[in-house]
Amino acid sequence: MSEFDLISRYFSTKFPQRSDVDLSIGDDAAICTVPPNMQLVTAIDTLVADVHFPLTTKPEDIGYKALAVNLSDIAAMGATPVWMTLALTCPEFNEIWLQRFSDGLLELARLNQVSLIGGDTTRGPLTITIQITGLVPLNTALKRNGANPGDSIYVTGTLGDAGLGLQVAKQQVVLSTLAKKYTLSRLNRPTPRLQIGQKLLKIATSAIDISDGLVADLGHILNFSNVGASLQIDNLPLSDELLESVPYETAIELALTAGDDYELCFTTPESEVLFIDSCTYIGKIEPDLGLRCVTKTSDIFIPKANGYQHF
Amino acid sequence: MSEFDLISRYFSTKFPQRSDVDLSIGDDAAICTVPPNMQLVTAIDTLVADVHFPLTTKPEDIGYKALAVNLSDIAAMGATPVWMTLALTCPEFNEIWLQRFSDGLLELARLNQVSLIGGDTTRGPLTITIQITGLVPLNTALKRNGANPGDSIYVTGTLGDAGLGLQVAKQQVVLSTLAKKYTLSRLNRPTPRLQIGQKLLKIATSAIDISDGLVADLGHILNFSNVGASLQIDNLPLSDELLESVPYETAIELALTAGDDYELCFTTPESEVLFIDSCTYIGKIEPDLGLRCVTKTSDIFIPKANGYQHF
Numbered sequence: 001m002s003e004f005d006l007i008s009r010y011f012s013t014k015f016p017q018r019s020d021v022d023l024s025i026g027d028d029a030a031i032c033t034v035p036p037n038m039q040l041v042t043a044i045d046t047l048v049a050d051v052h053f054p055l056t057t058k059p060e061d062i063g064y065k066a067l068a069v070n071l072s073d074i075a076a077m078g079a080t081p082v083w084m085t086l087a088l089t090c091p092e093f094n095e096i097w098l099q100r101f102s103d104g105l106l107e108l109a110r111l112n113q114v115s116l117i118g119g120d121t122t123r124g125p126l127t128i129t130i131q132i133t134g135l136v137p138l139n140t141a142l143k144r145n146g147a148n149p150g151d152s153i154y155v156t157g158t159l160g161d162a163g164l165g166l167q168v169a170k171q172q173v174v175l176s177t178l179a180k181k182y183t184l185s186r187l188n189r190p191t192p193r194l195q196i197g198q199k200l201l202k203i204a205t206s207a208i209d210i211s212d213g214l215v216a217d218l219g220h221i222l223n224f225s226n227v228g229a230s231l232q233i234d235n236l237p238l239s240d241e242l243l244e245s246v247p248y249e250t251a252i253e254l255a256l257t258a259g260d261d262y263e264l265c266f267t268t269p270e271s272e273v274l275f276i277d278s279c280t281y282i283g284k285i286e287p288d289l290g291l292r293c294v295t296k297t298s299d300i301f302i303p304k305a306n307g308y309q310h311f
Numbered sequence: 312m313s314e315f316d317l318i319s320r321y322f323s324t325k326f327p328q329r330s331d332v333d334l335s336i337g338d339d340a341a342i343c344t345v346p347p348n349m350q351l352v353t354a355i356d357t358l359v360a361d362v363h364f365p366l367t368t369k370p371e372d373i374g375y376k377a378l379a380v381n382l383s384d385i386a387a388m389g390a391t392p393v394w395m396t397l398a399l400t401c402p403e404f405n406e407i408w409l410q411r412f413s414d415g416l417l418e419l420a421r422l423n424q425v426s427l428i429g430g431d432t433t434r435g436p437l438t439i440t441i442q443i444t445g446l447v448p449l450n451t452a453l454k455r456n457g458a459n460p461g462d463s464i465y466v467t468g469t470l471g472d473a474g475l476g477l478q479v480a481k482q483q484v485v486l487s488t489l490a491k492k493y494t495l496s497r498l499n500r501p502t503p504r505l506q507i508g509q510k511l512l513k514i515a516t517s518a519i520d521i522s523d524g525l526v527a528d529l530g531h532i533l534n535f536s537n538v539g540a541s542l543q544i545d546n547l548p549l550s551d552e553l554l555e556s557v558p559y560e561t562a563i564e565l566a567l568t569a570g571d572d573y574e575l576c577f578t579t580p581e582s583e584v585l586f587i588d589s590c591t592y593i594g595k596i597e598p599d600l601g602l603r604c605v606t607k608t609s610d611i612f613i614p615k616a617n618g619y620q621h622f
Contacts, residue, residue: 032351046400089357129398
């Protein structure tokens, strides 16, 4: 099967069609029109087999996650995703694998009305790169550099689940059936917080998605904003499944450093953001540089690791 | 060294800075502004080590070519390149390799004033994916589907050089020093025909870049336009270096099927496009479907191969 047959069978015809895509897959390049008063927001992320996911990961989950991690970057900017491109490198032409991979990718693309506007399929070790483009009203995008002393720090969802899920996938721990299912789902099918990101456009002073772990990613906000923070360790949102599966200290470590959660961390001068579902207050931005993790009894807590290192 | 140090040292600060890039590398995503009355043109291409280039290829040449093949797609649309993202997967952190790779990439990016707006660096088998975005005035982009019977077919530059260069790189042939240098340069440092593409905006009815070989790529124009063509084999532009190195029949085979030339093939109702440098008339679009390769004596010539197969 040629590249062209392959693309058209598995990818080009089934994705959402958007009216702002003037020319999609099939030419040298795609042609798109950007509405007036909107800016483009662009992110690119690669998943490498056996580095970013275990080799045993289901093809559907690989497809789903490859898009989810990119959508999460768009969410962290408060933007709305519109178009994606896919660079798929795989070792062989395997129709069953491609069908399952594209099923997972398609599921999340449809949920968010993202068009696939281009791609490249090549032979080689399994590597998936997706670039996603979003739109945001002019000069409203959320960035990392706007946190101010006195701002409250919030996170969405719960933290640490994906970190435990990775241990499950690698057969390093044995959990209850329910906890196993839940943590694997959090690892393989993270939920990009697009709606929350969009609601934050007029509220947040900074935002980031938690891909490398809370300590590392909040650290970027602090560095870019030239501020510090104190983090209330006992406030960290932890799922029942995480708490029932590991000791409390381990749960906290996972929440702070394991990464792969794809929740949002944001800062806001608002004292209450309870009108946004599933956000938890976890600390305050302070003028003194550095991140101080404190417990209810004001003990200083020092995480053992710093987050996912790419090299 | 962390991903962040790596990106900033080799990539983020040295590339051309454009005023339409509002936020570049360093946040979750880049933010760009599109001028009014312009459309976006987007292409993505992956190079895999040992598939798209021999393992002995110099890092500078890999960086140069990874961008060149993408710019060539932008050229084929008649667009002007503006922004790129880079997904770089490499097996180890090797400062010397990264420096040399980014030198090659940077050379071509500077030549064309392309900003690097984002990227992802990951650990794994050497794979380079670049996505490039260009701008083109509303509804003027060149496509594959507009060729009409009676149109003349042209190509830029010379064909087949890169095909021979690949044989040189793989040590399958021995050439004169000059021919070796020339064909390797054509393989490793193809010239994206951006200026010619832009000049074609008001002239060409269709255009494509020759990445998989003339027969395969002109075939796409014919399929998308629902027309056929006769190709004057003896008109094919062949370099002196190619002609001195291999028998004429081999040169023609390489020109028709070897690919990797990154010249443009286009159709136009104009009988003369001599005001555009380095374009050669090679045939006519005809109503009868299919591609007929004929020689001066009207013999039918049937190429042995059909072009590069991705799978």
